[in-house]
Amino acid sequence: xxxxxxxxxxxxxxxxxxxxxxxxxxxxxxxxxxxxxxxxxxxxxxxxxxxxxxxxxxxxxxxxxxxxxxxxxxxxxxxxxxxxxxxxxxxxxxxxxxxxxxxxxxxxxxxxxxxxxxxxxxxxxxxxxxxxxxxxxxxxxxxxxxxxxxxxxxxxxxxxxxxxxxxxxxxxxxxxxxxxxxxxxxxxxxxxxxxxxxxxxxxxxxxxxxxxxxxxxxxxxxxxxxxxxxxxxxxxxxxxxxxxxxxxxxxxxxxxxxxxxxxxxxxxxxxxxxxxxxxxxxxxxxxxxxxxxxxxxxxxxxxxxxxxxxxxxxxxxxxxxxxxxxxxxxxxxxxxxxxxxxxxxxxxxxxxxxxxxxxxxxxxxxxxxxxxxxxxxxxxxxxxxxxxxxxxxxxxxxxxxxxxxxxxxxxxxxxxxxxxxxxxxxxxxxxxxxxxxxxxxxxxxxxxxxxxxxxxxxxxxxxxxxxxxxxxxxxxxxxxxxxxxxxxxxxxxxxxxxxxxxxxxxxxxxxxxxxxxxxxxxxxx
Numbered sequence: 321x322x323x324x325x326x327x328x329x330x331x332x333x334x335x336x337x338x339x340x341x342x343x344x345x346x347x348x349x350x351x352x353x354x355x356x357x358x359x360x361x362x363x364x365x366x367x368x369x370x371x372x373x374x375x376x377x378x379x380x381x382x383x384x385x386x387x388x389x390x391x392x393x394x395x396x397x398x399x400x401x402x403x404x405x406x407x408x409x410x411x412x413x414x415x416x417x418x419x420x421x422x423x424x425x426x427x428x429x430x431x432x433x434x435x436x437x438x439x440x441x442x443x444x445x446x447x448x449x450x451x452x453x454x455x456x457x458x459x460x461x462x463x464x465x466x467x468x469x470x471x472x473x474x475x476x477x478x479x480x481x482x483x484x485x486x487x488x489x490x491x492x493x494x495x496x497x498x499x500x501x502x503x504x505x506x507x508x509x510x511x512x513x514x515x516x517x518x519x520x521x522x523x524x525x526x527x528x529x530x531x532x533x534x535x536x537x538x539x540x541x542x543x544x545x546x547x548x549x550x551x552x553x554x555x556x557x558x559x560x561x562x563x564x565x566x567x568x569x570x571x572x573x574x575x576x577x578x579x580x581x582x583x584x585x586x587x588x589x590x591x592x593x594x595x596x597x598x599x600x601x602x603x604x605x606x607x608x609x610x611x612x613x614x615x616x617x618x619x620x621x622x623x624x625x626x627x628x629x630x631x632x633x634x635x636x637x638x639x640x641x642x643x644x645x646x647x648x649x650x651x652x653x654x655x656x657x658x659x660x661x662x663x664x665x666x667x668x669x670x671x672x673x674x675x676x677x678x679x680x681x682x683x684x685x686x687x688x689x690x691x692x693x694x695x696x697x698x699x700x701x702x703x704x705x706x707x708x709x710x711x712x713x714x715x716x717x718x719x720x721x722x723x724x725x726x727x728x729x730x731x732x733x734x735x736x737x738x739x740x741x742x743x744x745x746x747x748x749x750x751x752x753x754x755x756x757x758x759x760x761x762x763x764x765x766x767x768x769x770x771x772x773x774x775x776x777x778x779x780x781x782x783x784x785x786x787x788x789x790x791x792x793x794x795x796x797x798x799x800x801x802x803x804x805x806x807x808x809x810x811x812x813x814x815x816x817x818x819x820x821x822x823x824x825x826x827x828x829x830x831x832x833x834x835x836x837x838x839x840x841x842x843x844x845x
Contacts, residue, residue, distance in 0.1 A: 332385045332403050334358060336365045336374035344583065346408050346432045347373040353414030353438075354506070354513055355476045357383035357499035360413065364568050367576050371583070377403065379416065381505020391508035393516055397423050404430065409583070411435040414539070414565065415509065418443070418516050424529070425521035434529040435579055438565045440540045441522060441547060444514045451544035458514050465510055469503055483536030484564030486571075493569060522551045530556045530582040532575060534563035556582060595704050599639065600664025602795055606640050609795035610700075612781060616728050616838055617643050617699035621650060623842075624726060630654045630694040634718075636683055636727075637661075637701020641669030644676050647697060654694065659683070661704070684710050688718040695719075698727035703754050712767035719845045725769065730754045731776055731837030738789065738834065741821035745814060757839050769843040776839050782831040786822045789834050 333349070348368055352360045358376040365374045378385040380399060388395060400423045404410075409432050412420030417439030424431040445452040465472040481490040529552075533542050545557050558578050560567040568575040599606070607614070621643060630651045635644045638658030648656045657677045660666050666678045681687050683698075683705050696715055705711040715725055732754050742750040757776050764772050783789040826832055 333375040333377050334365075336369040336376070338369055338371065338373050340370040344372040344409070344432075347375050347405055348409040348411055348583075349375045349377055349404060351377050351410065351412040351416030351420050352379065352382070353412075353416045354509055355473055355480075355499075356494075356497050357501060359497045359499045360566075360569075362493075362569060363572065364576065367572075368579070371580070372409075375405070375408075379419075379505075379509060381502040381509070383500055387502055387505050388508075391505070391512055393419075393422060393512060396512070397426055401427060401430075406430060407432060409433045409435070411437070411579070412439060413437045413568070414439055415443070415513050415516075418513075418518055421518050421525065421529075422516070422521045424527055425524040428525075428527055431527045433583065434525065434527055435532070435582060436530075437532045437568055437575070438534055438537055438540050439518075439531070440544055441518045441551070442516065443539075449517075449519070449547070451541045451547060453539060462510060462514065465507060469506070479538050480565040481570075482538035482564055484534070484566070484570045485536075485562035486569075487564070490564070490566060490570050519551060522548060522555075525552055525555070528556075528582075528585075529554070530558065530578065532558050532560065532567060532578055534565055534567045535559050535561050536563060537565045539565045596662040596664075599660075599662040603640060603662075603665050603668035605795040606665075607642055609792055610642075612779065612836060613700045613796065614642060616840075618646070620699055620726060620728050620840060621646055621697070624650065624695075624697075624724075626650055627694075628653050632693045633657070633695045633697065634659055634686075634688070634693055636696055636698040637704070638669060638678075639665050639701070641666075641673045641676055641678070643697070643699055644669070645673050648676075651695070659686070660701075684714060686714045686718050690717050691720045691723075693718045693720060693723060695724045695726065698729075700728060700730070702727055703729040703752070708755060708759060708763035709766060712763040712769070716767040716769060716845055721845055723845045725764075725841065725843045725845075728838055728840045729760075731839040732756050733778055733835055733837035736835050737822065737825045737832075741786075741818055741825070744821040745817040754837070760839060760841060764841070764843050769845060772841070772843040774839060774841050776837060779836045779838060781834045781836065782827075783834060784831060786819050786832055789832065 350358065350361055350365060352358050357378045361376060365376055368374050380386065380388040388399060396419055400419065407430050410420040410424060412418070414437070417436030420434060421436060421439065424434045440452050442449050442452050444455055444458045446455065461472065461475070464475060477491065477494040481487045481494065484490050531548055533540065533545060535542055542559060545559070548555055548557060560571045560574055563571045631654050633647055633651055633654045633656045635647055635656060635658045638644050638660050641658050644656055644658040655677065657679055658666070658669060659679045659681050661680070661682055663680045666680055669676060670678055683702060684707060696719060702711065719725065734754050735751050739751040757774050761772060761774055822832060
């Protein structure tokens, strides 16, 4: 094998600059599998480039990537460490996914998220792992490579398409791909494919990860997903119906949707510790700043009929405890418990309302008995929950039969002016994502709630300046609390750019609008 060339990452990575609004600060790097170079991605890089910078990487000896002297797994991981950006998302296909997984486990600080397509723990079955290609079949395949490279590649193309609902069309598509590869490098990577064992790497993964499989994959049996789940319960796993080994080609739209939804979920993934900390810091200032929030909560409460028979009421996300004594007055015979994720907020509530009952807990994991509560009331709090289905299930579980749920949350139109202005500045996430009325309706009905009544209205607040708006959001603790957001929200240059972008919304009277979409709900068990 030839001596390795000096690595120049810029010559190995093909760039697809973002063509739309850049939603992700880090690029997404695509790593192909065995048998063909980055041509295997076809239209996927262009599709993803609508929201992010995309880079495709050819493995050593494929495309324009120079050969390596050593093709061990450790050598490939070191090579990736040299050529990959300092931080990125990794999307790997088959062998590329296995290498990406191993890299993410070894260098977690460099990976924002991992996506694999048709990647197994081991490509070849062994004594301890059966959900893979039988060893005899793989040995026959490597022997065919040694005897006739082209015949082997043709056979491999057939296996990748086998079982797919678009098998014939996929075969024709694969035959048009004339990828470049060095035979010695391809042979070395084929040998490596038979040796990789990613069981420890999967177990060690602590970055967000999506594993996509084809239902009819002839190379990676879909049954292997049970082993993935057993090794790491945090993995997100998706199966593309009717697809073989290349679902991004035969089921392109569905696969692209899976990838996009995963990326979006990471972009807006909440850091609950940061949420609790943010509101705790705002406890002293919250009530004076939360004029709109308190007004909405009082309207919500006034629509509830007094009922002396109610015995247990939760004020969920009670914050400073502002509405808890109002609920106690409304339901004189009930025990009202104020629940919040922020211990600092509850400590402040206890000083303001010493007769109250307070409990620190997460709304998605409520420490109450089944069928124990008559009413769950929540004002401007449930938007901080990440999994609506889990939240709805918890709320349904703790409510008694004929129990009532009543809440108000901001909807997706909230702060649309601020979100748009920030997008013009840097494309990063500065405004939290809020679920729609339909999202809430689906989650509540799926959990079993009946008579679900949801309403939405837009309220536009006016501010003398953009700075006034930002300070109000700070005083109510409503920062951007997404995981991995930039640590410095507003440097001077960022603020100047934001103010300039927001100028487009200035009204004739000189004031700046801020839209709040308010979604209110009543539902019964």
